[in-house]
Amino acid sequence: MSSNTSLPMDRLDVALGERSYPIHIGAGLLSSPEHLVAHLAGRQVMIVTNDVVAPLYLPALKETLNARDFDVREVILPDGEPTKTLASVERIWDALLAAGFNRRCTLIALGGGVIGDMAGFAAASYQRGVAFVQVPTTLLAQVDSSVGGKTGVNHPRGKNMIGAFWQPKAVIVDTDTLATLPARELSAGLAEVIKYGLIRDAAFLDWLEANMTALRALDGGAIRHAILRSCEIKAEVVAEDETEQGVRATLNLGHTFGHAIEAHQGYGNWLHGEAVGAGTMMAVRLSADRGWLSEADVERVAGVLEAAALPTVAPANMSAADFLERMRLDKKNLDDRVRLILLESLGQACIRDDTPADQLDRLLRDFSRR
């Protein structure tokens, strides 16, 4: 732990050469904006947020930046996954142009993953690229979406189909913001936390099983450890493979199925983390069908997902054909094979495009029948 303010704080770095950046994690960081201010490119600052987060956290952030003489503007978008569209990004571009902001401006993404992904894409594309800082306020954004530079929007045919890799200048995680997060959203974030244990750290999975009650009760120590270990794993993977040529794809465990669920159900009806929960169960079942996991492993994963109050079955209204139609469009596919993230063991992921068609079909039918 490093501490260069009066607040206890952890610091990690995402090692990407000249695009490297810090992740600061601590309680109350929004009220001590030094870390944020250090990463603002010039005086022009555009805060991008939504109408749920704005009343909670925008006034204090604006006040501290105004007090330091920044030219602070804001865009307040409607809440939710349905607004993760190019039209919303256009609203951010419009606000930047209306303010006369130049290439030395900085965007601040204040909110969950939806805001972070859109603000990041607006930053990647405004005047061919300006700085942005992530201030994630959901657990999901604090453990996953704020780190790694995947930015973009949804297309009706598929999740995150339009976007760019564009790294933030810093990630500022104020764990106090989780106090206002609805329980359903906390569970959605836990899906990505569980993912890290499954793909890369069996000991972390053991720890999650033992600490799920504390996490759901927002125990400070447990939350801090979960965020720190998740960010460490994500930073490590991203540093190894920034643009998903290989190992980064393992961060997609459960997502091929999950993204199909989100798009098919209509964006926002199943939360991203909920769809990833069900999708993870499908990937785990398939890994067992392929002979890599035991039935006891499958039960363990179902147990930890259920303890996090996440779904472990697919939506009743989705057929195998519905799944396959969406899965064929997945960004990981390189030719006409479906590329899936599976588990060789709990804590060890693999990337496979050799699932026999009849085995995949049986899995999809089994999950569709539940």
Ligand SMILES: NC(=O)c1ccc[n+]([C@@H]2O[C@H](COP(=O)([O-])OP(=O)(O)OC[C@H]3O[C@@H](n4cnc5c(N)ncnc54)[C@H](O)[C@@H]3O)[C@@H](O)[C@H]2O)c1
């Ligand atoms: N870029 C990446 O690497 C990456 C990784 C994972 C997920 N994602 C994307 O992130 C999105 C999901 O992010 P999310 O789960 O944060 O959803 P979200 O951004 O919709 O936020 C969830 C809900 O919580 C509200 N909220 C945010 N902070 C709050 C707070 N502190 N108190 C009360 N309410 C608060 C939001 O307004 C929203 O209603 C999806 O679009 C997903 O595709 C991206």
Ligand SMILES: O=C(O)C(=O)C[C@@H](O)[C@H](O)[C@H](O)COP(=O)(O)O
């Ligand atoms: O950072 C990554 O890489 C991930 O895959 C993290 C995922 O949790 C996240 O949902 C991501 O947005 C999915 O990316 P996509 O390329 O499958 O759209």
Ligand SMILES: [Zn+2]
């Ligand atoms: Zn995800």
